[in-house]
Amino acid sequence: MDALVAQLQMQYRNYTVSLYQQGFLDDQFTELKKLQDDASPDFVAEVLSLFFEDCVKLIGNMARVLDQTGTVDFSQVGASVHQLKGSSSSVGAKRVKGLCVTFKEYCETNNYEGCVRCLQQVDIEYKALKTKLQDMFNLEKQIIQAGGKVPQVDIN
Numbered sequence: 001m002d003a004l005v006a007q008l009q010m011q012y013r014n015y016t017v018s019l020y021q022q023g024f025l026d027d028q029f030t031e032l033k034k035l036q037d038d039a040s041p042d043f044v045a046e047v048l049s050l051f052f053e054d055c056v057k058l059i060g061n062m063a064r065v066l067d068q069t070g071t072v073d074f075s076q077v078g079a080s081v082h083q084l085k086g087s088s089s090s091v092g093a094k095r096v097k098g099l100c101v102t103f104k105e106y107c108e109t110n111n112y113e114g115c116v117r118c119l120q121q122v123d124i125e126y127k128a129l130k131t132k133l134q135d136m137f138n139l140e141k142q143i144i145q146a147g148g149k150v151p152q153v154d155i156n
Contacts, residue, residue, distance in 0.1 A: 004146050005143060005146045005147060005148035006148075008139060008142050008143045008146060008148065009143060009148060009150075009151045011139060012136070012139045012140065012143060012150065012151060012153070013151055013153050015135070015136060015139060016136060016153040016155075017153060017155065019132055019133075019136070020155050023094050023095050023098075024093070024094060024095055024128070024129050024132055025092045025093070025094055026092045026094040026097075027092065027155070028089065028090065028091065028092035029091065029092025029093075030092070030155060031092070032044055032047060032090075032091060032092060045137055047091060048091060048133060051087055051088070051090075051091045051093070052126065052130050054083075054084070054087050055084065055087075055096075055122075055126045058080045058083060058084045059084075059119065059122060059123050059126070061076075061080050062077050062080045062081065062115075062119055063119060065077050065080075066112070066115055066116055066119060072110075072112060072115075074107045074108075074110045074115070075107070077107050077115060078104055078107035078108065081100050081103045081104045081107055082100075082104060084096070084100050084122070085097055085100035085101065085104065088100060093126070093129055095125045095128075095129065096122060096125050096126050096129065099118055099121050099122050099125060100122065102114075102118055103115065103118035103119070103122065106118055
């Protein structure tokens with residue numbers, strides 16, 4: 001059983017480091033993880049669940065505004081992008097946040113094609129991040145179920 005736990009912990013460490021190396025996460029995610037403790041073992045999962053719900057809502061809002069025939073209200077799209085940028089920054093979603101910076105610039109210059117491309121990319125990136133984090137949380141559960149403790153991962 002100890003060998004299984006050690007193997008799962010190593011897999012968890014490697015997987016977590018890869019998420020940072022691939023640019024999915026940044027240091028803010030590390031800070032978020034530090035807020036989780038025995039009193040609130042699901043804190044990070046709960047915060048991220050709210051983030052992903054927010055993503056669905058904001059992406060849907062932006063898609064509706066961009067799908068309107070006639071004049072697009074770029075300030076309305078920009079407000080949603082700004083909100084998504086803030087929430088992605090607060091959870092350490094580095095790629096989503098980076099796309100939002102570009103997206104915001106397209107909104108400010110009323111660049112419809114750029115906005116549509118960014119919206120598609122944001123949708124892809126948030127879904128990829130969600131899948132990656134679900135895999136990470138599944139590894140955490142496997143470690144705990146095997147009688148181990150989820151290791152702290154030092155990224156620096």
